[in-house]
Amino acid sequence: MAEACISAGICGFETTVSVEDLGDYQFKLKFITKCPNIPKMAADIETVNVMDELFKKGESKVLNAAVKHLPHVSCPVPSGTLKALEVTAGMALPKDASITIKK
Incomplete structure (x- = not known):
């Protein structure tokens, strides 16, 4: 199981997504x-x-659901979800990712 804690930015919302391996390439997202x-x-x-x-x-399905339901295409939650899925599946090592905005 892997978990991603995602701070979305100026909206102030934080999202935690946890991913559980159900076997046979199927994964549960919470x-x-x-x-x-x-x-x-x-x-x-x-x-x-x-x-x-x-x-x-x-x-x-993650990206398609994001396009359908999220008002901002730049929301980092879909990307964080896919990274947590990769780690849970053993297809990536757990390592933090970040976006730093400067103006």
């Missing part, structure tokens, strides 16, 4: 957040196939 939009996205992606998410372009 989101904890106060953002009103993430639960809508989460309802479409309770379980995902890791191979589809990471290797079949255009077939990511």
